[in-house]
Each structure stands twice: as C-alpha cells, then as structure tokens.
Amino acid sequence: MNATEYAIIVAGGKGTRIKSKLPKQFLELSGLPILMHTLQAFYRYSSSIKIILVLPQDDFETWEALCKKYNFTQPVILQKGGESRFQSVKNGLDKIEGGGLVAIHDGVRPLVSEDIIGASFRLAAVHQCAVASVRLKDSIRMTDQDTTKAMDRSKFRLIQTPQTFQVDLIKKAYEVKEDPNFTDDASVAEFSGHRISLFEGSYENIKITTPEDLVVAEALMAK
Numbered sequence: 001m002n003a004t005e006y007a008i009i010v011a012g013g014k015g016t017r018i019k020s021k022l023p024k025q026f027l028e029l030s031g032l033p034i035l036m037h038t039l040q041a042f043y044r045y046s047s048s049i050k051i052i053l054v055l056p057q058d059d060f061e062t063w064e065a066l067c068k069k070y071n072f073t074q075p076v077i078l079q080k081g082g083e084s085r086f087q088s089v090k091n092g093l094d095k096i097e098g099g100g101l102v103a104i105h106d107g108v109r110p111l112v113s114e115d116i117i118g119a120s121f122r123l124a125a126v127h128q129c130a131v132a133s134v135r136l137k138d139s140i141r142m143t144d145q146d147t148t149k150a151m152d153r154s155k156f157r158l159i160q161t162p163q164t165f166q167v168d169l170i171k172k173a174y175e176v177k178e179d180p181n182f183t184d185d186a187s188v189a190e191f192s193g194h195r196i197s198l199f200e201g202s203y204e205n206i207k208i209t210t211p212e213d214l215v216v217a218e219a220l221m222a223k
C-alpha cells in the first residue's frame with residue numbers, strides 16, 4: 001500500500017523583502033494569487049493529497065475572502081503560522097496525526113511542477129528524505145572581510161523546496177530547540193543526524209523574494 005501523502009505549504013511570512021503592503025503570498029500573478037498557483041500545482045499532482053496550509057492567524061479572513069473572490073474551492077487544513085519559518089513548519093507538522101510522507105513547500109514557490117513534487121515523494125519513499133536542488137550557473141567565491149577565494153562550484157547546490165520526508169523522522173527532528181542556522185527543513189533533519197538526499201529541482205522553481213522575482217515568475221507562467 002502506498003504511504004499517505006501530505007503537503008505543508010508554509011505561507012506564514014510577512015514578505016518584508018518584497019516591500020508590498022499585501023503579504024506577498026496573496027499578490028496576483030497571471031490572474032491568481034501566488035499561493036493559489038502553488039496549491040493548484042499540488043492538486044494537479046494528486047487530488048487525494050492532504051494539504052495543510054499555514055498562514056498568519058490574522059490573515060485567515062483575507063484568505064477566506066480571496067477564496068470567495070477567485071472561487072477557489074480546493075480543500076485545505078488551515079493552521080496558524082509562527083514567528084519564523086521553523087515555527088510555522090512545526091505548527092503544520094502538529095496537524096499530521098498518522099504516518100506517511102510529507103512534502104514541505106514554500107507557498108511563494110508557485111512554479112513548482114507536478115514532476116518535481118512526484119519525484120520528491122518517490123525518492124523520499126526510498127531514502128526517507130528528498131530535497132530539491134539546482135547546480136550553480138555562476139562562479140562562486142568565498143569572502144572573508146578583505147580577501148576572496150575562488151571555489152569549485154561543482155561542490156555546491158542551491159536548495160529549493162519541496163523538501164519531503166518520512167513524517168515520523170521530520171516530526172522528531174522538529175522537536176529540537178530552534179537555531180538561526182535552520183534556514184530550511186533539511187538543516188533541521190541534518191541536525192538530528194539524518195543524511196540529506198538531494199534531487200534535481202528546476203531553475204523555474206523560483207522563490208518570490210524580491211520585486212524582480214514577480215516579473216520573472218509572470219514571464220515563466222506566460223510560457
């Protein structure tokens with residue numbers, strides 16, 4: 001029997017770097033809020049996936065209003081966000097009762113494909129964990145105040161989401177005390193001693209972080 005598949009879509013952030021009044025997850029891209037594109041990608045992958053949507057509690061009403069406005073009826077389990085991404089993921093994990101696999105994904109990566117989501121679940125079923133990543137296209141240098149040093153870029157990867165794990169493994173890992181070095185879920189799992197398996201993500205799976213990302217995402221969606 002296949003494992004139950006969950007997705008935690010974290011959209012509990014404030015979007016300070018994009019400098020928009022409306023939280024960036026609600027900004028419209030190609031006629032639909034960013035977050036709805038993201039949720040649709042997961043439902044395109046599987047209509048039976050159980051989705052936990054993490055939002056700031058103050059934004060629940062805004063979300064309900066947007067669902068009405070855009071006639072968005074796909075079911076989600078709502079959960080309140082926390083002060084940090086770590087806390088938001090932890091709250092999302094609290095909503096999972098059984099075992100299975102969980103894909104943790106940024107609500108503001110709306111260009112994730114069904115293929116990437118599918119690969120993350122397939123690989124996590126084998127390796128317990130699967131993290132999307134891409135190779136560097138640019139050269140990379142390490143800086144140390146006055147000096148810089150060329151590095152071998154083939155040794156580095158840029159890390160994306162989804163980051164998919166066995167539920168029990170990632171729940172246990174998130175029992176740790178929060179640390180500023182935990183920038184993603186892989187770093188939390190690694191701290192608990194787990195080996196992190198990477199797979200090929202996509203250059204199109206961008207995170208909407210700063211204003212120019214909106215222009216790029218709009219262009220990619222129009223392709």
Ligand SMILES: Nc1ccn([C@@H]2O[C@H](COP(=O)(O)OP(=O)(O)OP(=O)(O)O)[C@@H](O)[C@H]2O)c(=O)n1
Nearest residue numbers: 010011012013014015016017083084085088107
């Ligand atoms: N307290 C938080 C902070 C972040 N996130 C989510 O984590 C993802 C990646 O975070 P980031 O892009 O940094 O989003 P923000 O924190 O909203 O942006 P900024 O850092 O610019 O304020 C986003 O989908 C964001 O909503 C979250 O669920 N809860």
Ligand SMILES: C[C@](O)(CO)[C@H](O)COP(=O)(O)O
Nearest residue numbers: 085106159160161183184207
């Ligand atoms: C989880 C993440 O998207 C992987 O690239 C990233 O680490 C989030 O970082 P941010 O500082 O919250 O933008």
